[in-house]
Amino acid sequence: MAERPTLTDRLGNAAFVALMRLVQALPYPRRVALMGWLFAHLLGPLAGWRRRIRANLALACPDLPEAEIRRLTRAVPENAGRAMAETYSGADFLAHIRKGSRLDGPGVALLESAAQAGRPVVLAAAHFGNYDAMRAALVARGWPVGGLYRPMNNPLFNRHYVAAIEAISTPLFPRGRKGLAEMLKFLRGGGFLALGFDQHVHGAAVLRFFGLPAATALTPAELALRHDAPLVPIAAIRQPGGLDFRVHVGDPIPPASPKTMMQALNDDLESLVRAHMEQWLWIHRRWKVRTPADPDSGRDRDDAPHPALAGGPVAAPSETISLAAPKRL
Template sequence: MAFQRRDIPDFAVNILARGTLGLMGLLPYRARVALFGRFFEHIVAPLAGWRKRVRDNLAYVMPDLPPAEVKRLERKVANNAGRSLIEIYSGEEFKRHAATMPITGPGLEAMKTAQAEGRPVVLVTGHFGNYDAPRAALIEQGLNIGALYRPMRNRFFNEHYTKSIAAIGSPVFPSSRKGQVEMIRFLRGGGVLGFFIDNHVGRGIEMDFFSKSAMTSLSAAQMALKYDALLLPVWGIRGDDGFSFEIRTGAPVQHTDAESMIAELTSQLEEITRDHMEQWFWIHRRWKPEVIEYHQRKRAAAKTGP
C-alpha cells in the first residue's frame, strides 16, 4: 500500500512507539518490566484518560466500592497493562520466563489427552493478568497453540505488533476473512486455539458481567460445538512480586448450548477478577449501555409491530 499524506500521523506514532520499545529493550528484563509498569501508571494512564475510564467502569458495576480502592485500582490497572505490554514485546525473554511458571488446575492434562487423540481444543481467557503468559507456557508443554488477534488500526505499527506476538508462538490469525479461514483449518486439524470472551461485540448477545449486561460473543463455544473441540478456561495470574505468574487451567466445560457455555466461562472470569481486581483491564469499554438500550428498543419495536 502506497504511503499517503494521511498516513503521516500513524507513521509518526509508529516511530515514537517503536523507538520507546527499542530503548526499553536495552534494559535488563526485570527493570524493563517494572519501569514500563510505572510509566503507564504515572504518565500514560492520566494522558490517555484511563483513570477516568477505570472510575467510570467501577462506578457503573460496583458503585459501593470505597474511594480508596478505586484510587488504588486507577494506578494498579495501568501498571499491570504496562507490564503486560512490555512483556509481550520482550519476545524470547518473556517466553523463557513464562515457561518456568507453575501450571495448575485440571486443564493441562485434559489438553494433552485431547492433543494425543487429535481432538481440537478451544481455550478461553480474558484481558486479565498477562493473557499471553498461558500461551507461552503451554507451548513449552508441547501444545500446538494458535491465537486469533485483532489487527491494530495503525498499519505501520501493526506489522511490528504481529511479529512480536508471533515470536511468542505461532500460528497467529488476524480477525479477517482470510485469517478466519486459516484459523478454522488449523482447529479442524487438531490444533489448540485461544479466544477472548470479554471484548465488546456489536453482533453478540447480552450477557451479565458484574451484574450488568454486556454484548458478548458466542464464537468460542460455537466453534467448540461445531468441531467437537474441548473448551476450557485458562488464566495468567500475575504474582504479588509483579513478575511471576500462575498459569491456571480450568476443567473442560460440558457441551450443552453456546449461550450456557459462555455464561459459565464469563462467570468464571468475573470470579477470578473479584479475587484480583487490579488485574482485569478496567480500561476497556466492556459495557456500553447505549448499545444495550438500542437493542432493547429494537426488540420492543419488533414485538409491537408497525
C-alpha cells in the same frame, strides 16, 4: 491494498518505537517494571484511562471504597504496561515463562490428553494478567496453540506488533475471511485455539457480566460444539513481584446452548476478576451503558483500544464465522 499511514500514525509509531528501544536496553526485570510505572503514572492519565476505569468500576462495583478505586486507577494501567514490555521482550519473556511460571488447575490433564490424541480444544481467554504468558506456557510444553487477533489500525505499528506476538508462538490468524478460514483448518487439525470473549461485540448476544448486560460473542462456544472440542477457560495470573505467572486451566464448560456456555464463562471470569481486580483490563468499554461518569458512553461503536491494550486472542461475531467457514478447506 494496505492503507497508507497518516501523519498521526507515523508520529505515534515513532514515539512507541523510541520508547521500546529505550526500555529494551534494560535488563528484563527492570524493563518490565519501568513500563508498568510509565503506564501507571504517565500514559494512563494522559490517555484518560483513569476516568474510564472509574466509570467502569462505578457500573460494576458501585460499593467499592474510594481508596481501592484510586489503587486500581494505577494498578490496572501498570499491569497493561508490564504486559506490553513482556510481549515485546521475545526470547527473554519466553525464557522467564519457562523458568518462573507454573501450569495448574483441573483442566491441565485434559489438555495433556487432547495433545496426545490430536483432539481440538477451544481455549477461552480474556484480557487478564497477560494472555501472551498463557500462550508461552502451553507452547513450552510442545502443545499446538494458535490464536485469532485483530490487526492494528495503524499499519506501521501493526508490522512490529505482529512480529512481536509471533515471536511468542504461532500460528496466529488475523481477523478476516482468510484468517478465519485458516483458523478453522488449524482447529479441525487438532490445534488448541485461543479465543477471547470479554470485549463488547456489536450485535452479539446480550448476556450478563458483573450483573450488567454485556454483549458477548458466542463464537468460542459455537466452535467448540461444532468441532466436538472442549471449551476450556484459561488465565495467566500475575504473581506477587510482578514477573511470574500461574497459568490456571479450569474445568471445561459443559456442552449446552452457546448462550448458556458463554454465560458460564462470564461467571467464571467474574469470579477471577473479583479475586484479582487489578489484572483485568477495566479500560475496555465492556458495558455500553450511558453514564455521566463516562463522556464516551452511549456511542454506538465497537471498542478501539489504544495499541498498547490491543492484541491477544479475540473472538469475531458468530455471523462472521459462518460467512468465512467453507465446508472444505
